[in-house]
Amino acid sequence: MPRIFNIQRFSTHDGPGIRTTVFFKGCPLACAWCHNPESQAASPELMVDADRCVSCGSCVPACPEHAISRDGEGRIVTDRDRCAACGACADACPAGIREITGDLQLPVRDLVRRLLADRMFFERSGGGVTLSGGECLAQDVSYLEELCRTLHGEGVHVAADTCGLAPREIVERLLPFVDLWLYDVKALDDEVHRRYTGHGNAPILANLEYLADRGATLNVRVPVVRPVNDGERDIAALAAYIRNRIGDVRVSLLPYHTAGNGKYRRLGRQVDARAFAVPAAEHMERLRQICIGQGLTDVEIGG
Ligand code: SF4
Ligand code: SF4
Known part of the structure; x- marks a missing residue:
């Protein structure tokens, strides 16, 4: 059964209206700038906010794996190789x-029951449920299909927030029940995509084209990360591809941010050593104008 690391109610991102977003754990990509690093591994993980530890020592004897100890200066340390979460x-x-x-982990009927608790807000705001992650399409396909079919049958707007790297069969099976695809494209250049996410982009673009050819409602979302993909030529090429091959769909340019860096520490991981920077607001507006210049009419910054 899929693992869930957050259910966020009353979200005004991730699709229209007021939404409840379900964050599933596990992602096939490993984006170097990921601001939800706890979403990447499919298995449960321990997070420790060590800066707030009062060194009481209560956790040391509680650990059945003997993974927690004090170092020479009395600080609490956790051996993550031993931790069984x-x-x-x-x-x-x-x-x-x-x-x-x-x-x-929630059976579909229990998850649906929780999600439908906010149905009134969905109906009044034109909102609904967004499946996110991690990667929602990396989850068990039967579970996903039942979840989407049930929500769709209840009249709930369903959005899938995806990196697009998924077997075609999953996309096909969910297509009838997903009202909006929030579809990430990280880079048009395959080599750049591979260097920063661990995978080439060919299957991602193929799934995007498959959805476009079937008339799916798409919102292409582009994380803009300096210096990975924020060049004017990079964005112009991507905008031209979207306009010419996918259509005049909504495009969201999402500026990189560092809000997730603290989570790396809590997971006992290092932030990627490559220096990523937040693009300036004026540069984001310049990129938006470049997209418009390529014939896209619905381009937003953020979203
Ligand atoms: S020593 Fe362990 S139990 Fe005590 S505050 Fe720190 S982490 Fe928590
Ligand atoms: S195995 Fe990991 S999660 Fe369990 S008590 Fe030990 S450190 Fe904590």
Whole structure:
């Protein structure tokens, strides 16, 4: 059963209106700038906000794997190679700084029941449910199909927020029940895409074209990361591809941000050493104008 690391209610991003977004754990890409690093691995993980540790030591004996100890200066350290993500230390920690992310698993009917609790907000705002991640399409296809079919049957608007790297069969099976595809394209240059995400973009673009050819409602979303893909020529080429091959769909230019950097520390990981920078607001507007110049009429910054 898919693992969920967050259910965010009353979101005004990730599609129209007021939405509830389900964040599934696990992603086939490994984007170097990912601001949800806890979403990348499919398995549950321990997160520790060590800066708030009061060194009480309650977690040390609680760990059945003997993964927690004090270092020579009395600080609490966790051996992540030993950690089985059981959550015992989180239960023992009086400061509440340890948590397991991705330990929630819900049968479809239970998840639907939770989601429908906000149906009134969806109906009044033109909102709905967004499936996100991690990568929602990396989850069990039967589960996804049942979830989307049930929500669709209840009259709930369903959006899929995807990186597009998924077997065609999954896209085909969800197509009848997904009202909006929030479709990430990280880079048109295959080599750049491979260098920063770990995969080439050919299957991603093929799925995007498949959806466009079937009349799916698409919102192409482009994370703009300096210096990966923020060049004027990069964006012009991508905009031309979208306009000529996909159509005059909504395009969202999403400026890179560093809000997720603290999560790397809490996961015991390093932020990617390659220096990514936040594009300036004027540059984002310049890129937006370049997209418009390529014939796209619905281009937003953010979204
Ligand atoms: S999650 Fe479990 S195994 Fe991991 S450090 Fe905490 S108690 Fe030990
Ligand atoms: S139980 Fe929590 S506050 Fe106490 S030492 Fe462990 S991590 Fe720190």
